[in-house]
Amino acid sequence: MHIPEEKISEILNTSDIVEIISESVILKNSGRNFFGLCPFHSEKTPSFSVNPGKQIFHCFGCSAGGNVISYVMKYHGITFPEAAKMLAQRYNIVIETKDISPAKREQLNLKENLFRLNKKVMEVYSSQLCTSAQGEAARNYLKNRGTTDDIIQEFGLGFSPDAWECVVNVLKKQKVLRKVAIQSGLVMERKQSKGFYDRFRNRIMFPIFDINMQVAGFGGRVMDDSMPKYMNSPETPVYNKSRILYGLHASKQYCRQLGFVYIVEGYFDFLSLYQHGIKNAVATSGTALTSDHVRLLKGYASKMVLVFDSDAAGIHAAKRSIKTFMQEGVDIRVLVLPEGNDPDSFVVKYGADAFSEKASKAKTVMQFLLQVSIDTHGLSVEGRMKILDEMKEHLMLIHDGALRSLYVKELSETLNIDEKAVLEKVREQVVNQVAKKTFLPGSEKDDKNEKQLESDRREEQVISMMLNYPEIIKEVEKTDTLDYFYSEKLKRIAKKIIMVDSPKDAFVTKVMASMKKDEDQQLIASLAMNDFLCEKEDIHETALSIINRIIRVRTKQENTLTSKIISAEKGCNSELMALLKQKQDQIRQLHDR
């Protein structure tokens, strides 16, 4: 889809980057910028900054950066037109798409069609649950579980009848294209004959909403003991399993308010907690937790409590998830409910207060892992050695040295092993790990020429000033500064900046919009954030001195080499001459990154 330039600038001028990013990152105001934990890399202290004046974001940790459109693209993993459209919709900006052929439009709007189809199917499942004769068993099932009508309404619960073509008929009625039908994951192609059949049959249906309240997929649960107990939609163009958590669309505001989130396994675990007033929860619903999930959650709560069943499967799942959380540096606790309980049955039996009381005593990750290890190996001499072996792997994942030594102490006390011996074991492991990393290929890349770094820094400074004080641009033009730039990349970017019109208001926004490449946008964001340290009155003088230095250094270097080449030529020293020319080429190449 082509979106006209003026629409793009309308979108950029209307959207508020702080408002948009706040939806996924907790931002705190500090001076001219807002800071928060970067959603694009794992970190404990905020290095992700947003500047409302320039409408850009930049991460000092991983150097992700750009404008509001690039943020939406990167965060949701969508294309430029999709991101622009999403923002346009939100700010009521109309984008005309009349000039596109119906066939092409169909293709481009696949996602939109899938969302619409999912919504329609949700309505069908819902009416099957509430009014159909077949739905009675499902109604009774939910009643017996204590699920209220309010919850059924709010979360759009439904029932897929015991039929092969309920959804197939909906698709036919809606004249859904074959391609869309296949991509929806709602139906499957018949193997023996032509046509489709329903994926979900005779199940309680849970629509899975994305963060924008659109139906991305479905989960279905049987009402008896048949297998599989749960079944989910496959990954589709609108259902990215590693980015969606069940219930977050409804619980996000509560997670924010309370600062922590319960992570449970099943749909009913989530719904029961929610129904009993514990609304700051999400469910993994059978998908393995990924670092994307954890980063997503970090935008809503800084503390997380993993709630698992006490059976072997639950403990195994908890152990598997913990690694992901630790690597992301999240404050995580583990709540294992008394044997025979899951969050659903527990809260129904004992109530919300009892649940919160249990949760307040949730174990730290290390306490939990240690307990599991002790339960497995026992405390014989042999058992304790095995425990130590297991625990050192986990201890290694803790990056905070102080925290690690606390755990080492705890471990040595519990196992009655000398603290130094424990520490030695952990160190061994760390050293092994580091050794592995260091010998990976490509570690020599930091061998940059010191002079090149200096010249890059000066050239970056000039661009930074051009962005922050556009009046500098005429000086750059007047002195042909760019001809003296070593870095081709910086030269190219500076040239583009000069070409941007009317450098008065929202200049950075305009510059950003003119950069097509992601890496260019990132660089611009980082240079624009680089607030120049001097006073505004001095800026002209500072700029001139840097410009002069750039010109002087390059001229001098070229002159020295040229005169050496000339004298070598005069002295007929062809060997030296070749070497000098080689050197001159090398210097040029070094800077052409």
Ligand SMILES: [Zn+2]
């Ligand atoms: Zn980052």
